[in-house]
Amino acid sequence: MGKLVTEMLKGTLEGIVLAILSARPAYGYEITARLRDQGFTDIAEGTIYALLVRVEQRGLVDVKKVPSEKGPPRKVYSLNDQGREYLEEFWRTWSFLAERLEQLREGSK
């Protein structure tokens, strides 16, 4: 997909990850893999880890270290109440933007 999707992900990737966490807790490596499965083939691992650090510092998620059978311990993130609130706000903003764009697309047909 390339550069276009990269720019569009700015601001939405955070919501995407929080939405994934709202379904059930997960750790960075797992989230990256799941995103790749869903078609986001270009998303860099480092991006997810940096993003997780950010949302943790903002207090949107809770973290627990869990030992892994194969590899270093996992940092399992789960959405907390503040994160859930933030996610709702994200969806509201997303809806606003999606509506405007849908209008624009219709208008230019």
Add this chain to the structure above:
Amino acid sequence: MGKLVTEMLKGTLEGIVLAILSARPAYGYEITARLRDQGFTDIAEGTIYALLVRVEQRGLVDVKKVPSEKGPPRKVYSLNDQGREYLEEFWRTWSFLAERLEQLREGSK
């Protein structure tokens, strides 16, 4: 709306402006005003002008200077063929992203 929409606009604002230009040619001040009417109250004027310079340098738009009755001459931008192609690519990318997000939203309900 605040910070959230600002971040989301990265990568989409360009498409929004190009979509506006695809309907008919327009100049910066006019585009800004139209966006404000459509609910994008926070978009800074400077942002639009910088964006227009960018898309011009990439050859997506053509420019014509037109005198104004009230104020400095207007720089009227119109979408050219390359811009139209780019806009289609933008819509494809947007659709991809919107679908994933819609899925995620459904899944977390």
Add this chain to the structure above:
DNA sequence: TCCTCTATTCGGTGTTGCTAGGTACTGGTA
């Protein structure tokens, strides 16, 4: 003269995703 509206430009800032590495632990294979 001064202010408002029109219209464009520019320098500096913060956020964000990417690149391109590195660390570390486990298990399998040559």
Add this chain to the structure above:
DNA sequence: TACCAGTACCTAGCAACACCGAATAGAGGA
């Protein structure tokens, strides 16, 4: 034993983009 692949996390430096604040400049009205 030595090496490599898979798992799992982290970091420094970079580029793109939207914002803020200010400046410039022309036209018309108080």
